[in-house]
Amino acid sequence: MLSNQKLFSVGSFDFRLQHLLVIGVLALSVSISMLIRSTPMGYGLDLFEFDPFFNFRATDYLVQNGYDSYLNWIDEKSWYPFGRDVSENSQIMLHLTTAISYKLFGFGTSLYEFTILFPLVVGSITSIVVFSFVRVLGGTTAGLLAALMFSISVPIFTRGFVGWFKSEPLGLFFGFLAMYLFVSGILNYKGKSSIIKLVFSGLFLSLGLSAWGGILFFIIPILIFFFILPFLKRENNSLIFAIPIFSISFIIVSTLFERPSDFVIGGYAGVLLIFSSIYVVICEIIKKFSNESNHIRNCSVILGTVIISAIGVFTTGKINLPAFRYLNAANPFLKTLDPLTDSVSEHATTDLSTSYIFVSVFIIFSLIGIWFLFSRKTINLKTNNRIFTLILGITAFYFSSAFVRLELFASVGLILLGSIGLALLFKKLFYSNIFPPTKIVFCCVIILLFLIPLTLPENQNWLSWADFSPTIYNGGTFYDTTNNDWAHAMNWLKNNTSEDSVIASWWDYGYWITSLSDRATLIDNATLIDWQIKKMAYSLITTPDNSWQILNSHYSEDVSDYIGNENVKAWKGIPIDEFQNNYTTKQFFDDPNLTYEILSEDEKNSVDNYITQNGHIECKTVFKKEAKELGVREESCNPVTKGMDADYILIFVATERFAVPNSSGFLYLLDGGADESKKVWFMKISNHEPSKFVESDNMTPTSYFMENSTLGKLMPFSIYKYVEPGTDRIYDEYRHGFIPIYLKDIKYLDPENDPFYLVYASPTFYSDIPGPMTSVLIYKINSDYKP
Numbered sequence: 001m002l003s004n005q006k007l008f009s010v011g012s013f014d015f016r017l018q019h020l021l022v023i024g025v026l027a028l029s030v031s032i033s034m035l036i037r038s039t040p041m042g043y044g045l046d047l048f049e050f051d052p053f054f055n056f057r058a059t060d061y062l063v064q065n066g067y068d069s070y071l072n073w074i075d076e077k078s079w080y081p082f083g084r085d086v087s088e089n090s091q092i093m094l095h096l097t098t099a100i101s102y103k104l105f106g107f108g109t110s111l112y113e114f115t116i117l118f119p120l121v122v123g124s125i126t127s128i129v130v131f132s133f134v135r136v137l138g139g140t141t142a143g144l145l146a147a148l149m150f151s152i153s154v155p156i157f158t159r160g161f162v163g164w165f166k167s168e169p170l171g172l173f174f175g176f177l178a179m180y181l182f183v184s185g186i187l188n189y190k191g192k193s194s195i196i197k198l199v200f201s202g203l204f205l206s207l208g209l210s211a212w213g214g215i216l217f218f219i220i221p222i223l224i225f226f227f228i229l230p231f232l233k234r235e236n237n238s239l240i241f242a243i244p245i246f247s248i249s250f251i252i253v254s255t256l257f258e259r260p261s262d263f264v265i266g267g268y269a270g271v272l273l274i275f276s277s278i279y280v281v282i283c284e285i286i287k288k289f290s291n292e293s294n295h296i297r298n299c300s301v302i303l304g305t306v307i308i309s310a311i312g313v314f315t316t317g318k319i320n321l322p323a324f325r326y327l328n329a330a331n332p333f334l335k336t337l338d339p340l341t342d343s344v345s346e347h348a349t350t351d352l353s354t355s356y357i358f359v360s361v362f363i364i365f366s367l368i369g370i371w372f373l374f375s376r377k378t379i380n381l382k383t384n385n386r387i388f389t390l391i392l393g394i395t396a397f398y399f400s401s402a403f404v405r406l407e408l409f410a411s412v413g414l415i416l417l418g419s420i421g422l423a424l425l426f427k428k429l430f431y432s433n434i435f436p437p438t439k440i441v442f443c444c445v446i447i448l449l450f451l452i453p454l455t456l457p458e459n460q461n462w463l464s465w466a467d468f469s470p471t472i473y474n475g476g477t478f479y480d481t482t483n484n485d486w487a488h489a490m491n492w493l494k495n496n497t498s499e500d501s502v503i504a505s506w507w508d509y510g511y512w513i514t515s516l517s518d519r520a521t522l523i524d525n526a527t528l529i530d531w532q533i534k535k536m537a538y539s540l541i542t543t544p545d546n547s548w549q550i551l552n553s554h555y556s557e558d559v560s561d562y563i564g565n566e567n568v569k570a571w572k573g574i575p576i577d578e579f580q581n582n583y584t585t586k587q588f589f590d591d592p593n594l595t596y597e598i599l600s601e602d603e604k605n606s607v608d609n610y611i612t613q614n615g616h617i618e619c620k621t622v623f624k625k626e627a628k629e630l631g632v633r634e635e636s637c638n639p640v641t642k643g644m645d646a647d648y649i650l651i652f653v654a655t656e657r658f659a660v661p662n663s664s665g666f667l668y669l670l671d672g673g674a675d676e677s678k679k680v681w682f683m684k685i686s687n688h689e690p691s692k693f694v695e696s697d698n699m700t701p702t703s704y705f706m707e708n709s710t711l712g713k714l715m716p717f718s719i720y721k722y723v724e725p726g727t728d729r730i731y732d733e734y735r736h737g738f739i740p741i742y743l744k745d746i747k748y749l750d751p752e753n754d755p756f757y758l759v760y761a762s763p764t765f766y767s768d769i770p771g772p773m774t775s776v777l778i779y780k781i782n783s784d785y786k787p
Helices: 017-037 051-065 067-071 092-105 111-138 140-152 167-187 192-211 213-232 237-254 258-264 268-288 292-315 324-330 352-359 362-373 383-400 404-430 436-455 462-466 485-496 507-517 530-541 544-552 565-570 576-582 586-590 601-613 619-623 679-685 703-708 710-714
Strands: 006-010 013-016 502-504 648-659 666-670 717-724 729-731 739-744 756-761 771-781
Touching (some): 051 092, 140 436, 213 237, 213 292, 213 383, 362 383, 485 771, 530 710, 703 717
Antiparallel strands (some): 648 771, 717 739
16 A cells, blocks of 8 residues: 555554555455345345245245254255255355354345345455455455455355355355365464464355365365475474364365365375375475485476376266266356256356356457566565466456356456456556656546446446346346346145145246245256156146146156156166166065165166166165155155156246237247247257158247147147238248247136146236236146046
């Protein structure tokens, strides 16, 4: 800072002007962040997107029932009939931190309101932690600039809106706090205080990983830095103690939580951290007893040995490898052939135009930072600080290129490099003999560069990315409209269906259904069981009779005749005849004293082979003598071939309504981003050939789709004519490029003769106001239907 003038003293601490300026800038950063992130409150105070509704529900369960009950909670409303082990595959630390915070700072608010405000507060105060982290690497000015840049970064604040009760805000808070303690402890080692910092660094990094799996990113630059460290320093005894302490702290704390322990204990992250720590310790010991001229050679040999050993360990197959999304982040060129994975919008590959909109002038600042960091003669930063900064920045750019969600990490890298670059540029400028007005002009230019992307262009500036309504107001459609249809529909389900009702729908809406209507769903946004999702997609595209058989049948009934053995095998199930002949023996269920341990080796191999293919359903428990007490039945095995036991099916359509001149009727366009727009994904996911169901534009439904698919019959519209764009001529037959227009046409209303019949349509469906229309439609599955 420019002034060191003393203002007053508190004990031995002198409060100076620079401290006042630091507090002022940090307060400004927090305030800007809160103002931007609170923009959606103008539409209403509700949770954003989909996952926050489950997180609220899980937190509410924790608050109401306590931590022990939460750890043992099998959510029977999710993934019916299998349930969901919540503590095993959800963000425990997000739920636990929020529950504790609510107890301490709730101040009479409802938990729902508290969870809406929680990400706003946590995301905003993270700018202070970012300041502390960057300050250690690049100085106070760099830290203040980083805090300001963090508060206006689009990829960061769009994943921390008010109501965004998801994993990123708290994960980033813990992640940056861990990184601050790490660099402070390693790069500025000061004995006991640094040891304490490293212990807490491992603690907070593990807590961050429990809150958000994306925090694994921060482990990568740490690992790379560990492997480089022995080549950067002379003999350094502190590393022999410091690095193992950090690693041990991280690993021990990770064992306390089920989810991060999968990554760390027996997983790739833990193995790599252990190998890198051992490598640093061995290098430092050898350097202590060898000539300095041999240090690089010796460390290179050790590094090669460690790499070969790690590869050997991974090839044994005993280490848990990353899921596809983590492999894709490590290798952006890796592509999946699974349409289910591709259908998730967050897995879309990052494109250059989107990236530039998100980061804009930050690129200029980061290039300045990179230039300074590679220039030894122009800066006085320590070598270790420069190396760690470059490692973190470069890895952030690399991993962000995999898919859109990881643009957040590109922003982290740009903020780090850009803030340090600007700080060094300011320092050089203000300590030079340049004409003073030139310095003022330079500051004005920098301020202008900050303001331009915030305000221009009018509809694509950074602030416009905060102007979104909560997703439940438009159902996640393409339309910029707000209504209460989803809230109304969930309230109808809660008050007009039995408590044990099971609702079939696409996974997008699962969390809304379970959280707001308290009804069981077959699939939801956790996407835990791939074959269950594929079976649901198949039910939407296959014929109504097939769909009725699959959805209506009990989960103990075989419906493989309506799915087809080819699909059963593709979804990692076993055709029913093969399963009955090779994988079940009736006596196993009749003998209460028969356990898995006393089966023959061939019998064990059969069971283990099945479990390997169907890891979600542990049929081994069937063979334990406690089976009857656990409620495990023979029908629990080979579930791919079984019915789904649903009571209702919900679909969501987004259309645009046009008044017909001189008439009271309406015409409709269907392609608003709801189920009608997802039909091609349903086809690909369920192994249907799209060309049979959609025209050459891969979007317009064929008459076959409208008349023979379940989704086509459930959508309450029929194609009326086709319009030629540009001429507005109307045709009876489709030609490439034509746009279909629809009439309202409810096909299923008869509770006696139809496989499904409409029991609810949301309010906008009956509106007579032209414009966008999003409609929630609920059909009763007719158990008395005779195919």
